[in-house]
Amino acid sequence: MVGMKTALVTGGAGFIGSHLCERLLAEGYRVIAIDNLYTGSRENIAPLAQNGGFTFIEADVCDLDSGRFLVPGHIDEIYNLACPASPVHYQAAPLKTALTSAKGALFALELARTSGAKLLHASTSEIYGDPIEHPQRETHWGNVNTIGVRSCYDEGKRFAETLASDYRRTLGVDVRMARIFNTYGPRMDAQDGRVVSNFIVQALRGNDLTIYGDGSQTRSFQYCTDLVEAMRRYMALEKPALDGFFASHGLGACVLNIGNPAEYTVKELAKKVLKMLPSSSSRLVARPLPGDDPRKRRPDITLARELLGWEPRVQLDEGLAKTIEYFRGRV
Amino acid sequence: MVGMKTALVTGGAGFIGSHLCERLLAEGYRVIAIDNLYTGSRENIAPLAQNGGFTFIEADVCDLDSGRFLVPGHIDEIYNLACPASPVHYQAAPLKTALTSAKGALFALELARTSGAKLLHASTSEIYGDPIEHPQRETHWGNVNTIGVRSCYDEGKRFAETLASDYRRTLGVDVRMARIFNTYGPRMDAQDGRVVSNFIVQALRGNDLTIYGDGSQTRSFQYCTDLVEAMRRYMALEKPALDGFFASHGLGACVLNIGNPAEYTVKELAKKVLKMLPSSSSRLVARPLPGDDPRKRRPDITLARELLGWEPRVQLDEGLAKTIEYFRGRV
Numbered sequence: 001m002v003g004m005k006t007a008l009v010t011g012g013a014g015f016i017g018s019h020l021c022e023r024l025l026a027e028g029y030r031v032i033a034i035d036n037l038y039t040g041s042r043e044n045i046a047p048l049a050q051n052g053g054f055t056f057i058e059a060d061v062c063d064l065d066s067g068r069f070l071v072p073g074h075i076d077e078i079y080n081l082a083c084p085a086s087p088v089h090y091q092a093a094p095l096k097t098a099l100t101s102a103k104g105a106l107f108a109l110e111l112a113r114t115s116g117a118k119l120l121h122a123s124t125s126e127i128y129g130d131p132i133e134h135p136q137r138e139t140h141w142g143n144v145n146t147i148g149v150r151s152c153y154d155e156g157k158r159f160a161e162t163l164a165s166d167y168r169r170t171l172g173v174d175v176r177m178a179r180i181f182n183t184y185g186p187r188m189d190a191q192d193g194r195v196v197s198n199f200i201v202q203a204l205r206g207n208d209l210t211i212y213g214d215g216s217q218t219r220s221f222q223y224c225t226d227l228v229e230a231m232r233r234y235m236a237l238e239k240p241a242l243d244g245f246f247a248s249h250g251l252g253a254c255v256l257n258i259g260n261p262a263e264y265t266v267k268e269l270a271k272k273v274l275k276m277l278p279s280s281s282s283r284l285v286a287r288p289l290p291g292d293d294p295r296k297r298r299p300d301i302t303l304a305r306e307l308l309g310w311e312p313r314v315q316l317d318e319g320l321a322k323t324i325e326y327f328r329g330r331v
Numbered sequence: 332m333v334g335m336k337t338a339l340v341t342g343g344a345g346f347i348g349s350h351l352c353e354r355l356l357a358e359g360y361r362v363i364a365i366d367n368l369y370t371g372s373r374e375n376i377a378p379l380a381q382n383g384g385f386t387f388i389e390a391d392v393c394d395l396d397s398g399r400f401l402v403p404g405h406i407d408e409i410y411n412l413a414c415p416a417s418p419v420h421y422q423a424a425p426l427k428t429a430l431t432s433a434k435g436a437l438f439a440l441e442l443a444r445t446s447g448a449k450l451l452h453a454s455t456s457e458i459y460g461d462p463i464e465h466p467q468r469e470t471h472w473g474n475v476n477t478i479g480v481r482s483c484y485d486e487g488k489r490f491a492e493t494l495a496s497d498y499r500r501t502l503g504v505d506v507r508m509a510r511i512f513n514t515y516g517p518r519m520d521a522q523d524g525r526v527v528s529n530f531i532v533q534a535l536r537g538n539d540l541t542i543y544g545d546g547s548q549t550r551s552f553q554y555c556t557d558l559v560e561a562m563r564r565y566m567a568l569e570k571p572a573l574d575g576f577f578a579s580h581g582l583g584a585c586v587l588n589i590g591n592p593a594e595y596t597v598k599e600l601a602k603k604v605l606k607m608l609p610s611s612s613s614r615l616v617a618r619p620l621p622g623d624d625p626r627k628r629r630p631d632i633t634l635a636r637e638l639l640g641w642e643p644r645v646q647l648d649e650g651l652a653k654t655i656e657y658f659r660g661r662v
Contacts, residue, residue: 094497102433102490127477132463145472146458146489147496147584158477159433159490165478166425253478 004053006030006073008111010061010104011081013040015187016122016180018048019224020079020231025051027232032071036060038093039084044187062096062103066110075117077235080108083157085124087150087290088193094152101156102163109167109175118174120235121164125181125259125297126154135263135298138179138255149290165253174239178231181259181299185224185319186326195266196221199273200324203280204331213289215267218296222260223319226312230258233308245307259299260312269316276320335384337361337404339442341392341435342412344371346518347453347511349379350555351410351562356382358563363402367391369424370415375518393427393434397441406448408566411439414488416455418481418621419524425483432487433494440498440506449505451566452495456512456590456628457485466594466629469510469586480621496584505570509562512590512630516555516650517657526597527552530604531655534611535662544620546598549627553591554650557643561589564639576638590630591643600647607651 007024011017012033017040024031030053033045037058048054061082082104083097084090090097105121112119128136129144144154167173184196202209234256242254264272270284305311338355342348343364348371355362361384364376368389379385392413413435414428415421421428436452443450459467460475475485498504515527533540565587573585595603601615636642 094501095494098490098493098497099437106430129472141460141474141476143472143474144489145583146492147582147586149500149583151493152497155486155490155493158475159429159486161477162429162482162486163426166429166483169480170425251478252476252480255478 004028004030005076006032006071007077007079008032008034008071008075009079009081010034010108011040011083013037013042013045013056014081015044015189016183016224016227017081018044018187019185019228020081021045021048021054023228023232025053029053031055032057034059034061034082039089039189039192061107062100064107066107066114069111075111075115078108078112078117078119079122079231080104080119081122085153086189086192086194088191090153091149098152098156101153101160105160105163109163109173112175113167113171113173118235119176120231121160121175121177123161123177123179123255124157125179125257125299126150127158127161127179128297129154130294131297134296135261135300136257137300138249138251138257138303161253161255168253176234176242176254176256178234178256178258180227181222181257181297182219183222183224183227185323188323190327190331195219195269196323197327199270200327201331203273203277203282204327206281208283208285209270209274210287211266211270211284212287212293214286215270216265217293218263218265218298219269220260220263220298221269221316221319222258222312223314226260226314227258230304230308230310233310237307249303256304256307257299257301258304259301261299261301262316263298264316272316273320276324335359335361336407337363337402338408338410339363339365339402339406340410340412341365341439342371342414344368344373344376344387345412346375346520347514347555347558348412349375349518350516350559351412352376352379352385354559354563356384360384362386363388365390365392365413370420370520370523392438393431395438397438397445400442406442406446409439409443409448409450410453410562411435411450412453416484417520417523417525419522421484422480429483429487432484432491436491436494440494440504443506444498444502444504449566450507451562452491452506452508454492454508454510454586455488456510456630457481458489458492458510459628460485461625462628465627466592466631467588468631469580469582469588469634492584492586499584507565507573507585507587509565509587509589511558512553512588512628513550514553514555514558516654519654521658521662526550526600527654528658530601531658532662534604534608534613535658537612539614539616540601540605541618542597542601542615543618543624545617546601547596548624549594549596549629550600551591551594551629552600552647552650553589553643554645557591557645558589561635561639561641564641568638580634587635587638588630588632589635590632592630592632593647594629595647603647604651607655
């Protein structure tokens with residue numbers, strides 16, 4: 001075990017968390033995953049449990065006290081991914097969502113402060129709300145309703161960014177933030193109402209594909225392994241290099257867009273899914289647009305390209321095929 | 332004591348809190364003030380302590396657990412005013428500020444939920460940040476940097492609005508929010524760096540008046556008793572009336588601008604103060620503009636006029652004279 005690094009992943013049994021844990025284990029990390037299984041699942045991490053370096057703690061980050069949280073040995077890296085992230089989930093439990101974002105960030109920040117670990121905090125493109133600038137650069141301040149039905153997530157995540165910035169600025173905590181744009185892939189929750197899983201599951205079941213509004217709203221879709229690759233490269237960088245890079249781009253903290261800039265309308269996505277499932281009897285049906293739905297969202301990833309030497313590799317057709325394959329065995 | 336109403340005021344020893352407590356006592360309320368005296372002071376409430384209906388609890392709202400907070404008898408009204416509110420104070424303790432805003436709001440909301448009290452939460456014009464719309468209506472979503480030096484306050488207060496909205500929407504808590512614009516008057520902290528107290532104290536001391544930037548940024552100045560009058564009228568309204576009013580104006584929660592729409596440049600204010608203190612030897616000097624300083628800020632108070640039948644009564648000359656009088660005995 002000498003030289004083995006330890007990573008702690010909050011939300012480690014979630015869609016993205018489980019892919020990250022898998023990658024870390026493959027790289028030889030000892031991995032501790034924390035998850036309350038509110039949106040994560042044991043199924044997501046079942047294959048990982050075979051690995052002796054993997055520990056799962058079923059716990060809610062809101063209940064954890066960093067001062068009393070002890071793991072054997074030193075923690076090298078913390079990934080804070082715990083938070084319901086789909087409108088269906090977070091609007092079902094808005095207070096819980098807002099508090100998980102805030103308390104989870106505090107837990108991770110305090111643990112990073114006391115343990116000296118590097119911290120990667122998962123922020124989100126939702127902090128841009130219904131953006132005024134398109135595509136969105138990290139310098140965009142966003143356009144978010146504080147009192148709407150999406151605010152629990154958007155403002156909860158904005159508040160977490162503020163906490164992280166101040167922990168970094170005033171306490172020197174080595175925290176970097178990834179503003180993660182729409183991500184899809186195997187292990188998405190079939191029920192969480194996100195557009196990719198929704199369309200695939202509907203098509204596989206032969207149900208009509210529901211389009212909210214006229215379907216002209218655009219989204220960009222990032223395949224999960226592209227995101228994990230970016231997170232790993234981001235975490236590998238050292239604090240002084242990050243400090244210099246972000247300061248030179250006029251940013252008061254380390255915030256980096258991670259997403260796929262290829263932009264599709266929701267209607268295009270629906271048609272693509274149907275084309276890949278030619279035997280499906282599904283058609284497109286329109287439903288009213290929900291409250292505060294962003295009209296378009298697309299990352300400017302200039303900074304990620306420059307800082308990480310990274311860009312998305314998995315194109316939508318390839319990623320959709322893998323995701324369809326995953327859901328095919330499950331619906 | 333039969334028929335006597337009880338009000339709880341967090342931040343009750345602060346500038347605005349003490350004026351509110353004074354008014355409530357004058358109306359015959361029993362008043363419980365909570366304050367950690369971080370920016371409030373015993374001096375502010377010394378005159379109130381003569382009143383048998385006044386109780387002061389020196390405590391930090393971050394440390395209070397609503398489930399264990401017991402006051403004798405029923406609480407009718409809660410005013411949540413606890414939070415450092417001037418850049419000098421909140422930037423000296425950014426994490427404390429962000430957490431006070433969040434935890435203080437949670438304490439007040441939980442106490443309102445369990446006690447059935449009405450709650451007036453003090454929000455702020457800072458949630459508009461450097462506004463894109465001018466003057467600002469309540470429907471403006473704001474323009475706030477999540478990672479800047481002012482974020483601890485701005486995002487902390489935005490997050491509190493989100494919590495309040497969700498407590499109201501999902502738990503039926505009778506919470507109303509006032510977005511309070513720049514307010515001044517006696518009992519402002521001479522050291523807190525706000526422009527009105529700064530100029531008056533500098534002029535009284537014969538020091539030069541510091542203008543940040545070129546002084547063309549505008550502010551609107553509300554006298555403290557106008558604010559207290561609006562808060563009392565707002566609190567007097569019942570939940571169904573509020574629900575109907577705000578819904579009919581396209582607002583998902585009760586958020587009301589309370590401020591004085593008369594707009595002055597910072598330079599105009601400085602000249603006015605010097606004119607009122609003709610014996611002062613002070614001149615104007617320029618200093619660099621601090622980070623994320625809003626260029627202009629002015630409330631649209633159409634909704635407050637309509638809902639409360641209220642508008643500011645105290646003009647700037649009158650309010651400044653009273654404030655100068657207050658500071659004259661203290662510097």
